[in-house]
Amino acid sequence: MQINNPILPGFWADPFILRDGDDYYLYPTKDSAGWMYEKFHVFHSKDLVNWDGPYLALDLNDVSWADKQAWAPGIAKYKGKYYMYFSAEAQIGVAVADSPLGPFKDMLDRPLITRNQYDCQSIDADLFVDDDGQPYLLWGQGKCWIVPMEDDMTTFKSEPVQLSAQIHNSKGSDAAAGDISVYNEGPHMQKRDGRYWLTWSNYDTRDPRYQIAYAFSDHILGPYEVPENNRMTLESVNAVGTGHASLTEYENEWYLIYHRLAEPEASVLRETCIGLVRFKDGQPYVDVDE
Numbered sequence: 001m002q003i004n005n006p007i008l009p010g011f012w013a014d015p016f017i018l019r020d021g022d023d024y025y026l027y028p029t030k031d032s033a034g035w036m037y038e039k040f041h042v043f044h045s046k047d048l049v050n051w052d053g054p055y056l057a058l059d060l061n062d063v064s065w066a067d068k069q070a071w072a073p074g075i076a077k078y079k080g081k082y083y084m085y086f087s088a089e090a091q092i093g094v095a096v097a098d099s100p101l102g103p104f105k106d107m108l109d110r111p112l113i114t115r116n117q118y119d120c121q122s123i124d125a126d127l128f129v130d131d132d133g134q135p136y137l138l139w140g141q142g143k144c145w146i147v148p149m150e151d152d153m154t155t156f157k158s159e160p161v162q163l164s165a166q167i168h169n170s171k172g173s174d175a176a177a178g179d180i181s182v183y184n185e186g187p188h189m190q191k192r193d194g195r196y197w198l199t200w201s202n203y204d205t206r207d208p209r210y211q212i213a214y215a216f217s218d219h220i221l222g223p224y225e226v227p228e229n230n231r232m233t234l235e236s237v238n239a240v241g242t243g244h245a246s247l248t249e250y251e252n253e254w255y256l257i258y259h260r261l262a263e264p265e266a267s268v269l270r271e272t273c274i275g276l277v278r279f280k281d282g283q284p285y286v287d288v289d290e
Helices: none
Strands: 012-020 023-030 039-045 051-059 070-078 081-088 091-097 126-129 135-139 145-148 185-192 195-202 211-217 243-250 253-261 270-280 283-286
Touching: 012 070, 012 253, 023 070, 039 070, 051 070, 051 081, 070 126, 070 135, 081 126, 081 135, 126 185, 135 185, 185 243, 195 243, 211 243, 253 283
Parallel strands: 012 243
Antiparallel strands: 012 023, 012 270, 023 039, 039 051, 070 081, 081 091, 126 135, 135 145, 185 195, 195 211, 243 253, 253 270, 270 283
């Protein structure tokens, strides 16, 4: 694949990618003044290079409990329907559609997770469906929570588990403040070679040090262990703030879809990029300068 970043024109962040057969659907946050934008959009591709769209997926004007701050959705296909867990005004809602292009419709007429309900900012939902068909919802800034969902996709099957409390380095000690192991936001779950692969972002999205960290586990609820150096997006002078990512497979290769600061020198505007994931001794990394 010939990578030419950014992959979308304009300012888009928090990209969540959904693979549905041979089609790929990308659901980013639209950057705007104060991050107050009120719509969710989706792009479509067959090859991760050429994208058509944006198509309107969900408009907060059609949601009764929020009308701004449309951020960071997570989407998955479950039993023939498409479910979007979306952030709006620091609360998380759930919407459903018959097509990955939408339109998505709010299911509850209220938030699924309210503001600060689990002692963290209620944003950055991620939806993962395991090999056995069990869906799991992840979310949170400041803390990362995970919970299995019932078939209705609006009911928790059990009490949420705090994954961020389990993350520790290979020496077994808790991650110290400032260590890249520290969880901030943007959880994403995948599965590779039978192991659960959790990625997240540390620092703040406006910080040039914003980056992707990772951990692996044999069990989805943990414990998760990380290597001593678990930075996934390699350091760069020109590509900074490389975080809030999701993963997908294309032609037997893994790709990381992430955002970076549009201008390395202090900016709140971000742009969406893609990078090939390489593995060294089983540990993943992405060269963001490619």
